[in-house]
Amino acid sequence: MHTTRRTLLLAGTASVAGALATPTVSRAGNIVKLTISHGAPRFAKMLADLGRQFTGKNPETEVEFVASGDNWDVLLQNTFRGAVSGDLPDGTWQSLTYARKLAKRGISQSIDNFSGGVENLAIIGLSLPLIESTIVDRRSYSLPFGTTLPVVYYNIALLNSTGASHAELPRSWDEIIEIGRKVASLGRSISGGYIEYASTNAWMFQNILGTLGGRMMNAELTDVAFDEPEGLQALGIMAKFGQTNNFDMTTEQARHAFNSGVIGVHIGTASTIKSVAKAASAQFELRVGPLPVQAPGGRLVGAGHGFFMFTKDPARQKRLWDFIKFAAGADGQAILAKHSGYLPINMIALNDPQFLEQYFAVNPYHRSVVEQLPFSADQFSFPTDNSAKIMDIMSDTMRKVVTQKSEPKRALTELARQTRELL
Incomplete structure (x- = not known):
């Protein structure tokens, strides 16, 4: 990967909105607005916080989160429909178990050009079983954001x-x-x-x-x-x-x-x-x-989720990648822990005593669960x-x-x- 551990643990963007729409470019100066679909309206507050903090560090990019269903399955079907009608967002927050379906249909784009390849993802602290769940034909199609057990x-x-x-x-x-x-x-x-x-x-x-x-x-x-x-x-x-x-x-x-x-x-x-x-x-x-x-x-078998890239525009891909790596980094993982019961997937962050102290302060019931993370696989499809x-x-x-x-x-x-x- 062409990023260092430190740079991947830093970066970000996002905000929240309503119905699936074709990605729009909103340029006020050099500001670009990306759209990311999701199927979890109950986490709108978390996504809004994720967006605010990312945009605070990357003011040239905004992210609009668009609800397209109330679970992963409905989101997937709406994504298939959007692909047929040419109405896809720039990316999606989706269950990793659907990585193969999205890749095989040509909907999601590999992130290898930005990550430097599959072999580099573990170096920056991501859980190996979750990395494996994003691989299709030796190429990776998502950067995991969180999981649950x-x-x-x-x-x-x-x-x-x-x-x-x-x-x-x-x-x-x-x-x-x-x-x-x-x-x-x-x-x-x-x-x-x-x-x-x-x-x-x-x-x-x-x-x-x-x-x-x-x-x-x-x-x-x-x-x-x-x-x-x-x-x-x-x-x-x-x-x-x-x-x-x-x-x-x-x-x-x-x-x-x-x-x-x-x-x-x-x-x-x-x-x-x-x-x-x-x-x-x-x-x-x-x-x-x-x-x-x-x-x-x-x-144990986790249920990992992450961000997938749909856009084929190189400039938009680069901005979306900046957001994706922010979500997988220490700041994004802290936001995930603050707003949800999902478990972080960044092993570097989870091995940081300061991060763990803050994490268990807001998630005291997670102590016994976090211990299982290094030994868990992701769900099968x-x-x-x-x-x-x-x-x-x-x-x-x-x-x-x-x-x-x-x-x-x-x-x-x-x-x-x-x-x-x-x-």
Whole structure:
């Protein structure tokens, strides 16, 4: 890479707005306005702060963030439509799992001409597993901005109501399930546990499978591998944990129920830690722990996101690159930590005692989660245009298993069959 560690940890731009539009150049003197689409309106404040601080250091460039959906999937579909109609922004903030789709369709542009190549990205402190998730045909198409990992939220007040001591958090799936069962026995108005089984890309299944050392596909990407013993064990864990839930809910309903103090154990994403902690502060003691990683080759699966470059104009690409590297640097990572529950991805920043002190001051529940970052992979996406269909089938399978409508072995066999047909 032609930038030094120091220069990549410094740089920036952004502001916030409304609907997807073709990028416009607003020149007052030499000022250029870039547009970046996103699918996360709830983080408008963070994006606005990111933009203000970047423009403060780069007054010749402004960035307008344009909401184009309320999640990564809707954003992706709107991006495809924009590509067909010639109505693309200069770039997008998107899930890294879609790097291949955006590159293969010729929508995103490689950043190698600016970064100096894939081999240089780790030098400037970025997480290696996240870097690998941006690579398509040996070229990188995004600079990661942040990630999240699964966590286990515990309502200590409900756990204590079972009469057991919980000085230490559970270290195994069996212990988590047992605690959930005890809380469920407190009464019909209380649910023992909930797992966000409907998460995008079957993320929870990928994570439980990962903690057991399993894989979604073989190394050659020619056949599924989730139907191995680890896959059956993963579905078995989900089925047992599902028995701790006295009533099924949507993810949003379950989050609200946990925040209201009526669920004992909630398995979800670290990105919601701030909102959960705020809700719990006046009601119950909250503790947050990682998913158990019990297998020797086990790992957690993150859900990384980053900024992609769409514009083909060299001058606009250079300005967009300046913003992208600002977001991945120390200043951008501090803004991410301040406004969201997402985890920073800059390992240099995370190894800086001063940064960590400031980071944990605003994210005290992240201590155990951050320790897992160097050993986590990024979520898997099937190498086919049918990936979305496969993931929808997997989500429906998880629902049936968790709600006891299908037993794990039969569900896994059928899931593998359907996936193979769509690959």
